[in-house]
Each structure stands twice: as C-alpha cells, then as structure tokens.
Amino acid sequence: MTTTKRIATDVGGTFTDLVAIETGPEGMKITTAKSDTTPPNFEAGVLNVMAKGNIDPKDVDFMVHGTTVVINALTERKGVTVGLITTEGFRDTIEIARGNRPDFFNLHYEKPEPFVPRYLRAEVPGRMTYLGTERIPLDLSGVSDIVDHFRTEGVQAVAISLLHSYANTAHEEAVLAEVQRLWPDVSVVASHQITREWREYERSNTAVLSAYVQPVAARYLGNLDKSLREQGLPQSPYIMQSNCGVDSLEATSAVPITMVESGPASGFWGAAELGKLIDEPDILALDIGGTTAKCSLIEGGEVRIMTDYWIERSRKSAGYPIMVPVVDLVEIGNGGGSIAWVDDFDKLHVGPQSAGALPGPAAYGKGGNSATTTDANLWLGRINKDYFCGGAIDADMDSAGKALKQVGDKLGVSTDEAAQGIVRIANNNMVNALKLVSLNRGHDTRDFTLLAFGGGGAMHAVALGQELQVKKVVVPAAASVFSAWGMMMSDLRRDYFVTQLADLSEGSATGIEAVFASAEDEARATFKSEGIDPARLTFLRYGKFRYQNQEHTTEVLLDGTVTDGALSKIMDDFHEAYEREYTYRLGAPVEMVGIHLVARAEVGKLEMIPAPLGDADASGAVKGTRDVDYALEGKHPATIYDGEKLRAGMAFDGPAIIEDPGTTVVIHPTNTVSIDAYGNIHILLEGQS
C-alpha cells in the first residue's frame, strides 16, 4: 500500500483553511492549518497555508479547493459590466422580475435593482414556442450593432437569454456563435449552458449573474492554478460546487456561478458521507458558524439538490434568483457571533446582526460591547473561560458580563437569566430552521440522527436534539474543519435539470426515456472530454412530477429504464411521496414536468480507515469539573474532557463538556456518550440505547 496525500483548501472571508489527509500503511494522518486570507491575490493565502502545513505541492495526489469568490463578488457588487441580449419584446424581463413586494405593508418598498441597466439590454427578433419549435426565424442582422454598442459602453461580459431556450437551444447557440465571431475575446455565456429549465426571469438573471462574476472567477482560478502548477502540483485542483460535488477547474472557470453556495455544500456532503460510514443514512445536518446556522436533511444517504436558489431574499426584499443546482438548505442569521438585542417592545432577539471577527463577541476584549451567543455560552460555563478559542484568547469576562447585564437590565431580569434567555432564543431559532427541513416536509425527526459541526454546532446540538426528539446526536471528529473533510469525500458530480412536460400515460415512456438518455449522453461526453472513462460514471435519475394543473413538483427517484410497464410504479411512488409531505393524495392525472439527472464519478475520494476500539474507561481524558448552566435543566457540576485525548471505544455519561481546540461539546445531564472507530462522538439522549 502506497501513501496517498489529499488536501483541501478553503478560502473564507477571514481565514484560509487547510486539511491534509495522508493514507498509507501506517493508517491515517490528518494535518490542519490556518492562515490569513489575502485579497485580492487569494492564491498567495493558499500557498501560505500549504507552507504552514508543511505541504509540498509536488507530493499532493489530489487537491480540492473551495472558495467564496463568487458569492463575495455578488454581494459586494464587484463583478464586471454585463450586456444582455434577449428576445425582442422582453428586454425588461430582468427588471420587471416577478413584480412582487414581499414587504407588503411598506409603501416605500424598493425593488432590487437589475444587474444590467436598461441601456445595456438589447433584443433580437426570433421566437421559439414552448414545444421547442420555431415560430419566427432568428434575425442576427442586428447583433453587430449590439456588439459595437456594448464595446463602446465598456461591457466586459455578455449574457444571452432567449425565450424557450430550455426547449430548443438553437437560437441561443446561433447568437452565441455570432457574438463570439464578432468579439472573440469577450466573456460570453448563454442561459442554456447553465440550465435547461423554464421561467425566463430566473434563467435570464442566472445567465446575467454568471456573466457578472465570470471574468473575476476565471482570473482567480487561473492564477491559483498557475501558482500551484509552477510549484509542482501534478494536476489541477478540483473546485467545490454548490451541488455537493466537485468539478474541474476548467469547467468551473467557464460557468462559475455553480460555485455560489459551495461553502455549506461541502459540509452537508461530509454529513451524508459520514452517515454512510457510521450506518446512519438519515441525517439532520447542522452547521453553526460565526454568523449563521445552516441546516439540511439527508435521506438514505442522499442530499437533496434543487434549483430554487435566491440571494438577498428575505421578508424585506425579493432578492435575485440563481437557477443552478444547490443543496437544499435553510440558513438563518444565528451563529456564535450573533448579537442579542432587545427591541422597542421589550422582546429579546438573537441575530441576524453579527459581531463578526472584529470586534467579535464582548469576551474577545476587542472593544465589542454587544452580548453575543458566545458571551452567553461563556457566562453559563458551557464554554471554558480559561480555554477560550482553544486557549488562543483570554476571555474578557468583565466585558461579557457587562454586555449581558445590559440585555438583562432592558428586560428586567438578572444577568444569568439574560444569558439563559439568549441561549434559549438562539436554540429556538435553530429548532425552527431544523423543522423547516424536516417536520414541515413530512419527515419524523425521531428517525433522524442530528449531526452537528462547524465551530458552534456541538455547543447547541444536544438541546436541539432533545427538543426535536432525534434518534441520537453525533459530533464528528474535527468538527470545526468538517467542511474541508467533506470536500475530500466529494465526487466529480453534475446535476442536469431539463424541463420537459409529459403525461404519465400509456405510450409516454419512450419520450421520457429519451430525455434521460439524451442527458446521460451529454454527461458521458462531457466527462469523457475531461479524461474520465464513461464506464466509471454512475447516474441517479429523478423525475419531477405533479398532479395535472399544479405548479410545484415533487421529486421521485426512478429505478432503471422508463418503460410503459414501469409507469404505474412511478405513479405509486409519486402518490406516496406526495401524501407523506402533504397528508393527502388525489385521483387527478399525474404529469412529469422535467427530469433531474445526477451524473457522478469518483475522483480520488478518501477512504476512511477505522481504528480498533479500545477500553471504555475515559478517565484518562478528564481535565476536571466545573458548574455548567444548561439553561432549561439548570446548573449541574459537569466533568470536563479533553477532546484530543478521547480514543475509539471510550464511553461516559453526562453532565459533561468535551473541549477541543476548535469546538466545545455540551453534554446534558441525562446523556450517554461513546466514541466510535473514527473518533466521532455519539450522544444518546435520555432513555435511548
């Protein structure tokens, strides 16, 4: 057995993280390192963190890279000037948008501004129908003037989005070719290259946003690749995507918008893979960071991927749609740094404002005077004030106490009660988010294992698990760098969504099968062009179904070739999935609206090696005891364990705290704990075995 070295680097807003895993005859060796993110030359930070972790690029067999460059360019409006070419009569589609006013009592509501102003939105004559047939031929004679106008106005990227291009790409392809002919060096993208689903506003906006970030992302990825290859990295890094897979650097550079939610995706994929490893395929995954908490549901080892993704959308704003495959997640503004505040009507809130890294929680002692969730956790003894941030920061308990007292004074309660209140409100926000992905979709949380990671996940996980009565709570080994681990477990994966209306009736199977087959052929060709043997590809086929006349669809996993004989089983599966989610079924005809094909191939995926289970006695890991306030269950003397000294097979009972440099695990009084062969912490709640 030879040694294989895999690394994952993750560029965040503040830090660039590295995880390296070496597998060989000696077992597994895990290295982590952290260094500053270095805008605008992000590749420097990546090289720095590799040097810090003693990684020579020459020795790396497989590298995955995750970056927030796309979402940052979008939210900070740091993309390029885009020109849009669209169908005659529809230049205003991206400005009219959907016309909605989510903040509906507000007479001063302002619509989100389109990313392309009206004078850079041009039209071409020509029409396709919804069936994909041509109604009016395409007229390219005006494209030359459009391109000239774009050049004069300083356009740096062109987006093309024509009506019904999901059904027939010919017109878009022709415009694309014409633009490339007239202006060979411009960055240009057509909507069908990103998605084959209907809804012209969503698809057009997606093409526009992809064009907006393309030059920025391509430059970033190009520089990264160049620097790494110059230092001897044998093959280009793979790039983490929003669909929980990785994609090649080249493909990502062409359509970078698929990276938009890659950060959370790697953690959720890690949760799915870990679930398979520990034989818990049904997982409620929770990632609590500094600013937000995110959660997602994994059923049967599969994440749910959707294309209904929006940025900057809230009760106050309509936001912008991005129609790319993104892991189905709910995100709320509730993390360790979330600020607790009392409104004008004496109600306590936690988040969504965050104290961030600077000034950070009051206990950082860096001038922050707002109480955060972290300050409350410290005050209640849940976080060790003498081992704050792994001992890296001296907890400023005076500042934390002052900040909490301010909250308490406004509410007319003691500082202790204020801290308890903050933890309870934060927990309740997270419980509601977890319900959105589970109970509200017809899943019984008692069948699911709650897997908590990120810096703050383990602190709140048991309280949330108890509220939701989950099967058990698991905190993975190295929970704070779990996302990077997830990247190394990812496959090369592409999700193909194609809108295609079809009745589910005798004779329709051939047509449905053809749509799948065509998408599969496209996938094989794409993977092959990247040197992946098509024989290594595996597919998952999902159909999107609804009762005739409905709008929203329910996705059903299909088994094998679609034949007329298989239709009744497909229909039964749909009725069952529908009834589980919505409590009733109908006798109405069922129709297919489109397909979702998952194509994936393993590329250098990590195989975990279990350690032998040792003695159950965990006394060797005990650091001491201290009083911990569990909010709902009150104060208890808890045994404190050193997370780095826990070994496979150890077991103990709550109340307890496990302290690790990256995270704190809060074990409640009636819990029992065991460590598995991979170092994961399994927590059973009261009465479970």
Next chain:
Amino acid sequence: MVDRFTLDVIAQVLDAAAIEMFEVLRKTAMSPIIYEVLDVGTGVLDRDGQLVSSGAGIPSFIGVLDKSVQAIIAKLGDTIVEGDIYLTNDPNHGGVTHLNDVVVAQPVFWQGERVAWVASIAHWGDIGGRTPGSMSTKTTEIISEGLRLPIIRLFEAGVRNEAVVDIIAINSRLPDFVRGDLWAQVSAGRRAAATIQQLCERHGRDPLNAAIEAARTIGARRSNAGLCALPSGHYPCVEEQDDGTFWTAAITITDDRMTIDLRDAPTEANGPYNLSRDGAVVACQVFFKALVDDDRFANAGSFAALDVLTTPGTLFHAGPIAAHAYYFETRMKLIDMLWHGLAEAMPNLLPAGHFASIFGTVIAGQHPDTGRRYAMVEPQMGGWGATSKRAGQNAMFSTNHGDTFNCPVEIAEARYGFVVLEKTLSFGPERKGEFSGGAGVRVSYLLRNSAMLSVGYSHANVPVWSIQNDSIGGKNQLRINRSNGTVEVHHFASDIALNQGNIVEIETAFGGSRQAQ
C-alpha cells in the same frame, strides 16, 4: 407563571405555523391564482377567533380570517366540536370578500377543549355563476355570482361530508381544480393544527394563552407608537372616480386612535362592486398598518386602535342581496382615496399615487394544443409613485397585493396556449426638476384560438394622482386589436369573445410624480 422566554418561544412557533400553512398551500394548490398570484391568506386565531398570526401573500388577506371565524362561532357556538372543518365564502356569512374566496376553518382542540383555530382563504378559479371564472361585470345580485357556502361543515366530528364535496364540484366549471384547492387548504390547516397541539403537549394550555396575550400587547404597542408619531388632526378625503362621481371620507387621528369615517359613501351599487362592512374594515386596516407600523408582524392587537364607521346599504357596507365579484377594485379605490387624502396633508410621509388597480384579467378557453380547458386569472403590475426622496418604482403589483408573483411568459404560453408578444416597461414622460412616477407595464397576448375575456380596472379615465405637482400620472387601459383592424377599449366587461389572431393589449399606468426637493 411562565417565564418570558418560554412565551417568546411559543409566539415564534405560532408565527411559524401560519407561515408553514401558507407554504403548504402554495405548493399544493391547483389554481395558478393561488400558487403564483398568492391570492391566499392563512391564519392562526385564538379560541375566540382573534388574530394571532398570519401567513399571507397579500396584505388585504391579513385581518380577514378573524372575521370569518368569529362569524362561525356566532352561528354555531356550542355545537362546534373536535374534528369539524367549516367552509364559508359568502360575504354575508363571514366570507368578507367575494364568492371566489373560500374560507376553510378548523378549530384546534387539546384535551377536549378548544384552544385555537386555524383557517385559510384562497381564490378558487371558478365557483359557478353566470360567467367562466365567476367574476361577471353584469351581475346585480350575489345569487347569480356562483355557489354560496354560508358556513357549512365539510367535516363533522372527523367525518367527511361527501355531499358537500359533490355539490361544490358540480357547481364549478373547473371541478378538478376546486377539489385540488379544497384539499390543499384542508392539508395546510391540519399541518398547523398539529403544530399547535404539539405546543400544548409541550407547554400546556395556559402558557399558550399567555403567549397569545403577550404578542397581542406587543401588536397594540407597535401600532400605538406609530400612531403617536403621526400629526393629529382631521383629514378630509375626496376622490374623483372614473364614472365622474366623487367619493368622500374623513380620517381623524389622535394620539391613541384613528377613526376612518366612511358613512358618506355612495349607495350600494347595482352591480358587482360592493364591499361588505368586513371588506371595508380590512381595507382600512391595510392602510392603517402601512401608516403606523409597516412591518409584516400583525395580530389582533395591531388593529385595536382603529375605528371604522360605515352606513348599512352603502358601497362600503352593502346589504344581503348586493353583488361582490369585483369588490377588490372598490377596496383598491377606497385605499387610494384614503392614501391620497393623507398624502396631501403629509407629503413627506407617503409616496404619490400608484396605478391603483388589481386589473384582474381573465382569459378562459380551450388550449389549442392539448384541448384542455383553462382559465387565466391574473392581476397586472403597474407603476408606483415618487416619494419625497426618489422616483417611483417600476412594474410592481398594487398595494392590495404583495408577495404576488407574475406568471412567467414561458409558463403562460405552455399553460394557456396563446402567444405573449411583449412584456415591457411603459414609461411616462420625464420632466426636469421632478421625481417621475415609476413605469407601468405593456403586455400583449396573441390568441391562437377562440376564448372569452373578462376584465375590470380603475384609473381608466381619471389619471393616477401626483403630489403638489401640475403633472399627473398615467391611466390604465386594455385594448383588443381585432383581425379586421378595429380596436376596442374595454374597462369593466365580461364574456367578450376573442378569436384566433386577436391581440389583447394591456397597458398599465405609470405612477404619480412630485417635485424634486
């Protein structure tokens, strides 16, 4: 005594329950007007029918369901038992709006006692009556507007009344749609009822009531704070209507109350334009909320400081025979009048007028490719008015709508079979020294086979109002371009025959402008 954080937690869950109901309905409904236009409201109410929380796509459906449930309690009192589910759609029986809007209400019981209600209201595509889509401009009595459901049991102690379902289905031109929409509403209610029962299980009944009471107090305090910030006074409102008449009303604001006096309203209309008193109150509530606390947070406390005065037998308090199909344009015009009246007096507080119409457009027919029957029921977007700081917003739905989504052109063409020739912004003139009104929308449909059109909109003749400015906003218009070259303009009309090759062209008004400061 329950601690305050437990109360907060319970209140949050009650809020989430109403939103969750809304999401279920959005995903399962059959009628596009429910799942895209979001002509839907959901609510959690206390045991007496006071509003606790609401999930709604549109502001004018907040504050409807409390009136429905209170009407149910008034009618059935002690006979309400666990497992009952009620239906009503009649404005004379807690239905508030028009017959298309069907209320499904379910009492929530815990340990044998009624602890709350959950209810939803949704616009069904067709409830019978003389015209497809059930909204005729020609009716003079409610009896000809469709099937009336005057508070009846769909479920009696858990047992479904099949007869009711059959009667509803056979009285609709779209029986599959109404069945689907009905079950979507029932399903949404069950989801929220289960959530409330779990809350009781976890915390008990008294904390539930205490949490509701605490939230209501906050609702009242929020509104009172906003009311206090408004200049007290007596503000007359006068608004010219498309038919040349003038409506009048008066608003009186004190430090702790607002009274909207509608007693001077015209006599009820001999056409489908009437509002029930409940409907007029809801309109006033929408305007009140926008003025004093424009956040989406709303419960019974939010509206406690508002008084609405009406006279029976008038347009805003119509009698038992009156027709209501187009009630929503009247409600829109009522808000427009109040808004205009206060904007004159408080020009920095309110934007200039917007296109002020639902502009309900119904095209019904047979799909040219599939042969299936369809009914497109869509509101239109239009221009909004300039504020004291900026130009008006382009192309949004009216103030009575909210998180309403237009239908994508690609979906409309597939679903209805006509061709959408254009959908573009329609700008007003730009003048120096002015913040201009936002653009309306121009949209045109080319018919591929015959169909029927019904439409109704305001500001057809009277332009949208501006503030302290000579220039005015635009007007709304619908034209039919016939194949022989003739052009017809329609305002309030139903059952207009459309033929293959006809083009229906809609242009909505740009908003009111004002002088730049």
